Amino acid sequence: MEQYFVIIARFYPITLSTLVIFIYIWNLLDLSNKFSKIKSFLSYLIIFNLVLHFIAFYCNYNSEIGVDYFWVFWVIRDLLLIVLSIIAFENKKLAILFTFFWISFGIYWGIKKNLIDELQRDFVKIKDWVSELPKSNYSAELLISLNDNSQLPALKNYLNSQSIKFEIEEAFPLIKDKDLTDLDNWYTIDVENDEIANKVYELLKNSKLISSIEWNDKYEVLPEESNTGHKKPISFSTINDVHSIEQWALYALNIDEFVTKLKRIKPKKISKIFILDTGLDANHEDLKENYFSVSKEYDRDTEIHGTHCAGIAAAVTNNQIGVASLNYNNRFCKVTSITVLPNGKGRQEQIIDGMILAADLGADVISMSLGGPSSDSRQAAYEEAIEYCNKKGAIVVVAAGNNNMDAKYFAPACCSNCITVAAVDSNLRKASFSNYFTEQKYGIAAPGVDILSTTPHNQYKKLNGTSMATPYVSGIIGVMKSIKPNLTTEEAFNILNDTGKILEKNNLSHKHIGNFIQPNKAIEKLTRKTYHFHWFIEWLIKLFSFSLV
Amino acid sequence: MEIKIDLPISLHIGTIEYENLEGGFWRLNENNTIYNLNNLPHEFRQEGIRVAILLKKSPEDVVNIFMNGIFYEVLSIKKID
The missing domain is CATH 3.30.70.260 (ACT domain)
Structure with missing residues (x-):
């Protein structure tokens, strides 16, 4: 029900604008008596518009976007604007000025508050809702x-x-x-x-x-397997890393907008991202500047997996070398390694030991691109370890797994207090291999196909897997933790989920993989909540703007 | 009285395939049943070759970077025509 309230609530600024336009037309028609029939029709439109306006108004205050006491001010403002518009349209010059101001103001706030994007999101929701309606009783x-x-x-x-x-x-x-x-x-x-x-x-x-x-056989056309490789030419105005043009994921994550926002933000600390994996090549040209060592034994990679994941999370960015990460100008995060899977495999005890070590060493984010079959006892052990990490201030991010199955059958993907990450391809469709969510508390999606990143000995390679999607989420959470150090798992997930792009459902399989992360919007939402000294400006914006907050 | 023995070792005949996930790994396809392989000798790392292979199931509590089901240790392998 909540989502329908939110959708109807979006009509609120539109109904207010159309109300003024109708009054304007009414006023024009008033000059002549020839249009009595049109005026009569217009009066019905105005009544309908008023009713819709107040329904939308009601929906605003029955959804999450409603703010407790603002309705008093908003009612006063709306009434004032309607009265002003009636007075203004008596005077033609004033009417033109008023209309121009009204439209400009609406467009300005519409763009500033991503209203168009919000409306697109709603449209997808409505499409999903319609597609789920029973079409016929005849099968x-x-x-x-x-x-x-x-x-x-x-x-x-x-x-x-x-x-x-x-x-x-x-x-x-x-x-x-x-x-x-x-x-x-x-x-x-x-x-x-x-x-x-x-x-x-x-x-x-x-x-x-x-x-x-x-x-008559009913054929269902299976969705086409996504093509890998982004078709659009990629170039970025804010980063200069030579291989970034091959990183479709940065394009999908709107890195230019993200970086533009980051430039205005001063982090409160440099957060620590721990990669629990196969180790890490600490001497890699595109990692060493961002790397801090926990122990020498973890500073080399027996495979390529750990180094690859680290590059996605926090490669040195804007250094004209290699690949870029979300850690712009290296101002927000540092990365380190704990080897828990030498040669790519290990036992749960090693993983949990690594998690505890990371938490004790002050990890802000623990990134685990690993997993195995779940069982009650295994899940319980992971849950305990995650709780310990959470209490120490770390957010645990894990891969959903690569079986094209429900992530609930795999651990630690099935655990409740970590963020579990599924993979999408360059068409933003579920990667064919990616596990999906049915009961996952904090499930989210990130790029996981054809992902270019660092590999040992100053090399770069494209890999596929939910392992690649996981450090993208770890990377953005690392940035968020540097801005808001006491950010919790739930808060981080809610921000990523609320600001994430809603992926169109695969209607035949109903495999849910969560929303696709949008780091620029996540940072916008995070900073809007963080900088409380802006509350008065926020208050004024809410009072006078058309847009919904 | 029926005695059931769950042997950890099994013999399979199938085709070698490469799975391009998480850096890649090798597997055996036996009539569309897939067995992920842990330690396939280098000389057998060719797609499409048919082999007879003796496998030992890895313990289920093993965690790995591939996250693609259970892996098997190759105990013995022979190419067949």
Whole structure:
């Protein structure tokens, strides 16, 4: 219900604007008596608009976007604007000025507050909602050919006499020249289920009314496997890392807008991201400046996996070398490594030991691109470890897994107080391998196909997996923790989820992978909440703007 | 009386495949049943070759970076034509 309130609430500024426009037109028509009919129609429109306006108003204060006491000011403001508009339109010059100001103000705040994007999000929600509505009570279909079209009423009467509920329609309604074909004699009969379809089949197969009858198979077109590799040419105005042009993920994450926002922000601390993996090549040209060592034994990578993940989370950015991460100008995060999976595999005890060590060393983010089959005891052990890390101030981010199965069957992906990350491809569709969520408390999506990042010995390589999606989330949370050090897992997830892009559902599989992270919007929301000294400006904006906060 | 023995070792015949996930790993496809392989010798790392292979299931509590199901240790392997 909440989402419908939010959608209707969006009409609020629109209804206010249209109300003023209607009053303006009313005033113009007032100059002549010729338009009495139009005026009468307009009066109905104004009433309808007023009703919609107050419904939208009500929805604002029954949804999360409503603010406790603002409704008093908003009512006063709306009434004032309506009265002003009536007075203003008596004077033509003032009316033009007023209309110009009104439209400019609306457009300005619409753009500033990403109203268009918000409306697009709502549109996707409505599309999903509509696609989930039951389309028909008839799930089985037969295809028949009548001997003659004139026998259609007889056929209907016959089926009605057998107490069968059905719908009959032309099978090929688009045929223009019916003289050239007999296809206009073909009809589809839709019935409730296969059992009734069988009954109809038996009744009609020997009927003289029809020349043929057959089952009409319903084919479902499976979604096309996504192409990998971004088709759009990628260039960035805010970063200069040479391989960034191959990083489609940065384009999808709107890094230019993100960096523009970061430039205005002074972090409160440099956060620490711990990569628990196969180790890390501490001497990599695009990592060493951002790297701090916990122990020498963790400063080399036995595989390539740990180094790759670290590069995604916090490669040195804007240094004209290698790849870029979300850690712009290296002002926000440092990265380190704890080897928990030498040679790519290990046991749960090693992982949990690594988590505890990371938490004790002051980790802000613990990034774990790893997992295995879950069981009650394994899940319980991970839950305990995650709780310990949370209490120490660390946010744990884990990979959903690569089985194209429900993440609840894998640990630590199934755990409740960590953020679990699924993978999408460059078309922002679920990666074919990515696990999905049915019961996950904090599930989110990030780029995980064809991801270019650092590998040992100053190399760079593209890899696929939810392991690659995980450090993108760790990276943005690292930045968020540097701005708001006491950020909790729940707060971080809520911000990423609320500001994330809603991915269109795969209607055939209903595999939910959460919203796609949008770091620029997440930072905007975080800083809006963080800088409390701006409250008065916020208050004024809310009071006078058209947009919804 | 029926005695059921769950052998940890099994013999399979199938085709070697490469899975391009998480840096990549090798697997055996036996009539569309997939066995992820841990330590496939280098000389057998070729897509499409048919092999007879003796596998030992890794313990289920093993955690790995591939996150793609259970892995098997290769105990013995022979190329077949």
